[in-house]
Amino acid sequence: xxxxxxxxxxxxxxxxxxxxxxxxxxxxxxxxxxxxxxxxxxxxxxxxxxxxxxxxxxxxxxxxxxxxxxxxxxxxxxxxxxxxxxxxxxxxxxxxxxxxxxxxxxxxxxxxxxxxxxxxxxxxxxxxxxxxxxxxxxxxxxxxxxxxxxxxxxxxxxxxxxxxxxxxxxxxxxxxxxxxxxxxxxxxxxxxxxxxxxxxxxxxxxxxxxxxxxxxxxxxxxxxxxxxxxxxxxx
Numbered sequence: 303x304x305x306x307x308x309x310x311x312x313x314x315x316x317x318x319x320x321x322x323x324x325x326x327x328x329x330x331x332x333x334x335x336x337x338x339x340x341x342x343x344x345x346x347x348x349x350x351x352x353x354x355x356x357x358x359x360x361x362x363x364x365x366x367x368x369x370x371x372x373x374x375x376x377x378x379x380x381x382x383x384x385x386x387x388x389x390x391x392x393x394x395x396x397x398x399x400x401x402x403x404x405x406x407x408x409x410x411x412x413x414x415x416x417x418x419x420x421x422x423x424x425x426x427x428x429x430x431x432x433x434x435x436x437x438x439x440x441x442x443x444x445x446x447x448x449x450x451x452x453x454x455x456x457x458x459x460x461x462x463x464x465x466x467x468x469x470x471x472x473x474x475x476x477x478x479x480x481x482x483x484x485x486x487x488x489x490x491x492x493x494x495x496x497x498x499x500x501x502x503x504x505x506x507x508x509x510x511x512x513x514x515x516x517x518x519x520x521x522x523x524x525x526x527x528x529x530x531x532x533x534x535x536x537x
Contacts, residue, residue, distance in 0.1 A: 304506060308497075308527060309360050309477070311335040311511030312352075317344035321351060326521055329356035331528065333385060335509055337362040349382050358385035360477075360509075364417050366390035369400035376401045380408035386477075388457055391416030391444040398451035413475065415455040416448035418462070421480035438462050442469050449474055457509075460500035467504045478505040483513045483527075498530050 310332050312320040320340050327334070334357045336349055341363060352359050361384040365372045372389055379387045389401045398416060405411045418441040419428070425436045433440050437459070445456045445466040455475025458466055463476050478500050500508050510527065517523035 306331065306333055306358075307501070307505075307507050307531065308332045308524065309335050309507055309509045310514050310524065311337065311362075311479075311509055312340055313337055313511050313515065314340055315343055316340075317348045317351070320344070320348060323515055323520060324352060324355060324357065327357075327524065329358070332524060333358045333360060333507075335360040335362050335511075338364075346382055349384060353383050360384070360386040360388075361412075362388060362509075364388055364390055365401065366393045367397070369397045372397050373400040373404035376404040376414065377408075380405040380412055383410070384412045386413040386415060388415045388417050388477075389453075391418055391448045391453075391456065395447065395451045398448060398453055402452040413454040415457055415475060415477055416444065416451075416453050417457045418444040418448075418466075419458070421459045438465060442466055445470050445474075455506070460495040460503045460505045463500070463504035475506045476504060477507045477509060479509040481508050481510045481513070496530075497527050501531055 310327060312323060312334050314320040324334060334352055336359055340348060349359050349361065361379050365375050366389065376387060389398060391398065401414050405414060419437045423437060428437060428440065441458050441462045442465050445458065446469050448456050449470045455477060457477045457479065459480055460478040463478065466476060481497055481500055483496060497508055514520050514523045
C-alpha cells in the first residue's frame with residue numbers, strides 16, 4: 303500500500319476554511335482533494351497554495367465533454383501541478399485517450415483516473431438515467447474501458463473493488479470515496495465502507511471528508527484512521 307493512502311477531501315465553500323484545515327494537517331501523512339465547490343469559489347490559486355504547502359492535490363472536477371475540450375482542461379490541470387485528476391469514464395474511449403495524451407508531456411504527469419458509478423447512486427437509481435444492470439456491473443464495465451483507454455485507475459465504491467481488480471488487474475489504482483467511520487451517518491452516500499474494510503477489499507486510496515474535516519480534532523481523527531489501517535496490516 304502507498305504510504306499515504308488517505309486523501310482528505312477539502313469540501314469547503316471557500317479557501318479560508320480549506321486552507322485553515324490544511325494548516326492543521328501534515329502533508330507527509332495525507333494528500334488532499336479539491337472538488338467543484340472549492341475550485342469554483344477559490345479558483346486555481348487554492349491548488350497552487352496547497353502545492354506550496356507541500357500537499358499533493360487530487361483535482362476532483364470529473365471532466366465530461368467532447369475529447370478536445372477535456373484534453374484542454376486536463377492540460378491546464380497538469381500545468382497546475384496536480385498529482386491526480388479525473389474524468390467520467392462514461393465519456394467514452396476517445397475522450398479518455400485524449401485526457402491521457404494531454405498530460406503526457408507534463409514535467410510530472412498527473413495520474414488520470416476514470417469515474418465509474420457515483421457512490422451516491424444505488425441500483426434503483428440507474429435505470430431512470432439509462433444504465434442497464436446493477437451498479438457493480440456498470441462499474442466493472444466502465445473500469446475495464448478505462449483501463450483499455452490508458453487511464454491509471456478509477457474512482458469506485460470499495461464494495462466494487464474486488465470485482466474491478468479481477469477485471470482490470472494489478473497496477474490499476476482504485477480510488478474509493480464513500481468512506482465512513484462506524485459511528486458516522488451515511489449522509490448522501492449509498493455505498494459506504496469503513497477505512498479498514500476499504501483497504502481489505504483492495505482500495506489503493508481512500509477519499510475521506512467529513513470523518514476528518516467535521517471532527518472536533520481533525521489531526522486526531524486522521525491519526526486514528528491511519529492507525530486502523532496499520533492495525534489491519536499487522537493483524
